[in-house]
Amino acid sequence: MTLVRVWGLWACLWAGSMLGGGVLAAEGEASPNVAFYLGTDAPLDLLQAFDEVIVDPAVFALPSSERYPHTRWAARVEITRKDYQGTPAAWLEKTLAPLWGKGFRDFYLTDKERGGDSVFSAPPSTEDRWLSLALTEVHGEFKDARIFLRNHPPVADAHGDLLAGWVVESIFQPYDALQGWFLTVDPHRLDEQLSQLHHWQEKYPGVPLIDLELAQTYDRESQQALARKSAQAGLIPYVTSPDENIVGIGKLRVMPRKILVVQSLDPGTAIEEGTGSKILSLPLDYLGYDVRYVNVNEGLPEDITPDRYAGIAVFLDKDVADQDKWRLWFLKEVHRHVPVAVFDRFGFDIDIETAQVLDLKVLPSGYLPGATARILHTAPMIGFEHAPQVEIQDAVGLAIGPTGQSLAQIQVGDTIMDMAATLPWGGYALAPFSLEYVGELNRNYWVIDPLKFLRQSLSLPAMPVPDTTSENGRRLFFVQVDGDGFPSRAEFPGYDYGAEALYDQIFKKYPIPMTVSVVEGEIGPTGKYPALSPRLESIARKIFALPNIEIGSHTYSHPLDWILADPKYGQQKEQLSMQIPGYTFDLKREIEGSIEYINGRLAPPGKKVRVLQWSGAANPTAAALEEAWKAGVYNINGGDTLPVKPDGSWTQGEFALL
Numbered sequence: 001m002t003l004v005r006v007w008g009l010w011a012c013l014w015a016g017s018m019l020g021g022g023v024l025a026a027e028g029e030a031s032p033n034v035a036f037y038l039g040t041d042a043p044l045d046l047l048q049a050f051d052e053v054i055v056d057p058a059v060f061a062l063p064s065s066e067r068y069p070h071t072r073w074a075a076r077v078e079i080t081r082k083d084y085q086g087t088p089a090a091w092l093e094k095t096l097a098p099l100w101g102k103g104f105r106d107f108y109l110t111d112k113e114r115g116g117d118s119v120f121s122a123p124p125s126t127e128d129r130w131l132s133l134a135l136t137e138v139h140g141e142f143k144d145a146r147i148f149l150r151n152h153p154p155v156a157d158a159h160g161d162l163l164a165g166w167v168v169e170s171i172f173q174p175y176d177a178l179q180g181w182f183l184t185v186d187p188h189r190l191d192e193q194l195s196q197l198h199h200w201q202e203k204y205p206g207v208p209l210i211d212l213e214l215a216q217t218y219d220r221e222s223q224q225a226l227a228r229k230s231a232q233a234g235l236i237p238y239v240t241s242p243d244e245n246i247v248g249i250g251k252l253r254v255m256p257r258k259i260l261v262v263q264s265l266d267p268g269t270a271i272e273e274g275t276g277s278k279i280l281s282l283p284l285d286y287l288g289y290d291v292r293y294v295n296v297n298e299g300l301p302e303d304i305t306p307d308r309y310a311g312i313a314v315f316l317d318k319d320v321a322d323q324d325k326w327r328l329w330f331l332k333e334v335h336r337h338v339p340v341a342v343f344d345r346f347g348f349d350i351d352i353e354t355a356q357v358l359d360l361k362v363l364p365s366g367y368l369p370g371a372t373a374r375i376l377h378t379a380p381m382i383g384f385e386h387a388p389q390v391e392i393q394d395a396v397g398l399a400i401g402p403t404g405q406s407l408a409q410i411q412v413g414d415t416i417m418d419m420a421a422t423l424p425w426g427g428y429a430l431a432p433f434s435l436e437y438v439g440e441l442n443r444n445y446w447v448i449d450p451l452k453f454l455r456q457s458l459s460l461p462a463m464p465v466p467d468t469t470s471e472n473g474r475r476l477f478f479v480q481v482d483g484d485g486f487p488s489r490a491e492f493p494g495y496d497y498g499a500e501a502l503y504d505q506i507f508k509k510y511p512i513p514m515t516v517s518v519v520e521g522e523i524g525p526t527g528k529y530p531a532l533s534p535r536l537e538s539i540a541r542k543i544f545a546l547p548n549i550e551i552g553s554h555t556y557s558h559p560l561d562w563i564l565a566d567p568k569y570g571q572q573k574e575q576l577s578m579q580i581p582g583y584t585f586d587l588k589r590e591i592e593g594s595i596e597y598i599n600g601r602l603a604p605p606g607k608k609v610r611v612l613q614w615s616g617a618a619n620p621t622a623a624a625l626e627e628a629w630k631a632g633v634y635n636i637n638g639g640d641t642l643p644v645k646p647d648g649s650w651t652q653g654e655f656a657l658l
């Protein structure tokens with residue numbers, strides 16, 4: 001079933017070029033996309049957009065080449081003054097040989113002492129002569145090794161043919177690492193350096209010349225401008241933070257596909273119970289984003305940065321337990337330039353200092369008896385599913401500053417307030433301009449158009465959106481058959497089992513790609529119907545042998561609720577799954593065991609299980625997802641769906657957007 005694989009490809013690999021024109025096409029071996037990442041938590045889903053990534057092997061383990069087939073990983077090897085005092089052979093045995101044993105074939109040689117000077121006229125130093133010998137030694141000992149060298153112009157000038165790439169640094173924006181200052185480049189010095197570098201490129205036209213630039217960690221626009229400047233000078237740019245722990249910007253800018261949804265729930269409450277989970281998942285999925293949910297009362301993540309996250313959406317069901325901590329975290333993300341969209345309420349009191357940061361004005365909150373609120377102005381995106389209705393108790397004493405754009409204004413007495421707005425840091429839509437609850441229908445309706453508001457407040461760019469219904473992105477259809485009821489008898493003449501009828505009348509008759517799964521506990525010899533197993537297995541083998549059928553597993557005992565099955569939640573046995581004599585629920589047996597059974601007894605030669613199709617409520621826990629990942633299969637199913645839209649509202653994830 002190609003739809004699951006396509007999601008990963010589009011969601012993770014789509015990247016915008018520096019000039020804003022989409023994916024920058026590969027330009028051959030001499031001009032690769034190169035990234036540097038020395039952090040401890042490498043985001044592989046983003047870094048795989050690059051051809052080559054330099055990493056710290058002390059904290060980075062080589063990933064499977066099957067998962068990331070288009071990316072090479074180069075181990076950063078720091079050469080110390082002590083190494084220079086020894087022989088290259090001894091250094092090779094101590095440093096490169098162990099990394100070679102770990103699977104690294106690409107190496108990035110660097111040292112702390114050398115700066116970013118690209119002066120070819122300087123005579124080779126002792127270190128340069130040592131490095132020249134080391135390069136020869138490496139290629140003699142490890143013939144397949146690819147070496148990237150940082151700085152050392154005399155070595156690069158003499159041995160460029162031995163390099164997979166030469167890295168120069170801070171050509172356009174010098175950086176004082178001791179003081180943590182960015183310096184202004186001397187124009188004459190810059191012209192001299194560029195002239196020398198272009199001469200080197202002419203001498204070694206097949207060797208990439210990579211310009212590693214450093215910039216403020218969270219200033220993505222400055223990083224992009226610096227990368228553009230380097231590229232226009234004919235270099236291969238990569239602009240990152242001084243600590244080299246972000247996904248920087250090079251020939252391409254990887255567009256982050258993640259959005260964090262912040263909710264306020266009682267500790268221990270399942271995250272899907274929050275209003276944010278229920279109503280924001282649909283528009284964010286539709287916009288093509290990978291959504292991560294967090295409960296503000298159970299801690300806030302520290303890895304929300306603009307290189308990884310397109311934004312943050314806040315929907316708080318109840319008061320936040322620690323408002324001061326929440327406010328400081330919120331302002332920190334604003335400082336990091338991560339856009340934030342607030343629905344219903346901020347969750348903290350906005351004082352004068354906070355208002356200044358957010359370009360808001362705090363207005364007097366006292367109103368005369370008998371005062372009423374009236375709507376002065378609303379933007380076209382207001383009134384999407386339900387017209388706004390404002391009461392005096394809804395009024396929040398806020399107004400936007402000069403950088404904001406009002407979406408909804410109300411007036412109470414002589415005071416004009418902005419109840420919804422967009423600002424440089426994001427935007428907000430306070431109640432009742434976000435949702436309206438209609439008690440007679442027991443349903444929420446959107447007052448603000450969530451797609452337009454999210455796009456504007458989070459500054460979401462126009463980009464291809466993954467369509468998991470097809471491989472080529474057109475909205476067609478896909479066929480997926482869960483294994484429930486495989487032993488059921490056919491209800492019309494000519495077939496003993498319904499599965500046989502499906503084989504003859506559907507699977508074989510219509511040779512379109514389909515994914516079909518079975519529940520081992522229904523058809524296997526250790527399951528609920530061992531006497532029927534030989535006949536049921538013979539039908540399954542015929543189905544799986546068809547060339548248009550992709551094989552799936554629908555688990556061993558068809559768990560009805562994966563959360564209740566998790567020991568973390570008490571592992572309640574009642575109504576947990578199909579009742580199989582002598583069987584006690586086991587997560588590994590459900591996933592890995594059922595896959596091994598199908599591969600060993602039902603799959604024809606050359607075919608294996610590719611997909612796990614979640615059963616019951618289709619609400620896998622993190623442990624269940626990890627088991628599926630370790631089993632090496634994709635997974636699908638989640639939430640009940642209906643092809644109709646009674647009292648249609650986008651707050652009900654029960655209907656498709658057509």
